[in-house]
Amino acid sequence: MELPTLSGQGHLAEVVPSVLATLGVPGCVDTLGLPDAAGVCVLLIDGLGSELLRVHADDAPVLTELAKATLTVGCPSTTVAGLAAIGTGVASGEHGMAGYTFEVPGCGVLNALRWREHPGGGELDLRPEDVQPLPTTFERAAAAGVEAVVVAEAKFANSPLTRAVQRGAEYRGVYAMGDLAAETLRALRESPGFCYAYHGQLDELGHRYGPGSPAWVMQLRQVDRLVELLVDGLPPGRVLAVVADHGMVALGANVIDIDVTPELRSGVRAFGGDPRVRHVYTEPGATEDVLATWRSVLGPRAWVTRRDEAIAAGWLGPRVSDRVRPRFGDVIAAARDDFGMLRRTAEPLESKLIGQHGSMTPAEQLVPLAIAHR
Structure with a gap:
């Protein structure tokens, strides 16, 4: 059986290095042709695949109008690997966050979201900085004098996964879509720099009810409104780049x-x-x-x-x-x-x-x- 390949597309791991290149961070190259900017926000919508956006374009007119390119995310197409691609600027074969669960030789199978042994749930003696030791994109930004801010759910502020792939940033915890939007715009207004914002509820509802379900569609409409608020509030000289970490399918009976x-x-x-x-x-x-x-x-x-x-x-x-x-x-x-x-x-x-x-x-x-x- 012939295997699928990923050739001919940009990769999710190219997004932040391209952003940092526009902000003058040494060693970074803009491979995606982003606009010049004094400050950039990367907003990641967990679970929003291009095919889902195309099918539900009428429910997300702002995103549909702005979406001019398509990226691949690599194997595995999971949140852990996608967040690591954003947080390191390299694909899974280098950052090694090999999925929802994966074996760390000599230690056992790690559930990277819970940071526990899988499937038993026992503790594993694994420091996030050892599991993912590469410098993060946030550390690279800070080392070049570019302020790096993460705006995401407050409960993730000190999680092992955050330490593994987002260390080096100032973490601003939020609780709902309203303060996600407000805090992201505040970060863009305060000073030139790199802001990363994360929205996870579309993925949650897709898992629970299925992508394309009524609940999922209602959430997509809210996501589109979030993007519209950010676009309307963008200060001069700022760029908003909206991406996703993977798409989604509904399992059948097979x-x-x-x-x-x-x-x-x-x-x-x-x-x-x-x-x-x-x-x-x-x-x-x-x-x-x-x-x-x-x-x-x-x-x-x-x-x-x-x-x-x-x-x-x-x-x-x-x-x-x-x-x-x-x-x-x-x-x-x-x-x-x-x-x-x-x-x-x-x-x-x-x-x-x-x-x-x-x-x-x-x-x-x-x-x-x-x-x-x-």
């Missing part, structure tokens, strides 16, 4: 439960990923047998490949460091269409979600880049 499928567990010592993309960590010497079994059982419902083949296809970006290579499965299974690889026993909450993401389909990979400036 799913498989790994926990009750013995063939899929044979020769496997651990699982990572999520229902749309699975890291399969094999027992020594078992990789080829596991690969053959997973290909046979899943058939055309998924791309099932060796890690090195996924790297060669560009799934993990142009470079893959030896430090993070083992975090990606010996075998990687990426779902096609509306297929899902559930673990109802080990992951009961995740397995109940309607909307999912992580794989290599256009619905998950393609995100808009919308630009406004004064």
